[in-house]
Amino acid sequence: MKAFPLNVAVVAALQLPFSAGAFSVDLDAHRMPEVVSAGETLYAEHCASCHGSNLEGEPDWQLRDAEGYLPAPPHDETGHTWHHPTAQLFDITKYGTEQVVGGG
Numbered sequence: 699m700k701a702f703p704l705n706v707a708v709v710a711a712l713q714l715p716f717s718a719g720a721f722s723v724d725l726d727a728h729r730m731p732e733v734v735s736a737g738e739t740l741y742a743e744h745c746a747s748c749h750g751s752n753l754e755g756e757p758d759w760q761l762r763d764a765e766g767y768l769p770a771p772p773h774d775e776t777g778h779t780w781h782h783p784t785a786q787l788f789d790i791t792k793y794g795t796e797q798v799v800g801g802g
């Protein structure tokens with residue numbers, strides 16, 4: 699099994715306590731093993747169905763489907779998730795891609 703990327707684990711873990719109202723985010727939480735562990739569990743429950751249990755993403759993830767949507771990208775080193783800053787990954791996960799990059 700591949701090493702689990704800390705930023706994906708932390709982004710998944712950070713979703714749990716902040717589901718309502720104003721919040722602050724500790725983007726250094728990846729230094730806390732219990733947060734990474736919680737993120738791995740949350741990833742398996744809420745993210746792996748699309749992004750893959752081994753972070754592999756969906757087939758042909760760079761090609762839009764017939765309706766113009768992109769499939770889920772991998773979160774391993776073959777994708778581009780690791781290029782983005784942690785704060786941006788948090789925003790994409792919490793608010794959605796459209797809120798962060800636009801484009802519908």
Ligand code: HEC
Nearest residue numbers: 709710744745747748768769770771778779787790791795
């Ligand atoms: C229903 C399928 C689905 C689920 C479940 C899902 N995603 Fe995604 N995710 C996508 C798709 C599709 C994209 C690409 C959207 C685009 O590029 O327009 C995406 C994009 C992303 C991106 C941006 C990646 C990049 O390289 O730019 C991140 C980060 C992400 N997802 C994290 C998560 C996390 C964390 C979870 C679980 C809490 C999750 N996703 C659950 C379908 C899903």
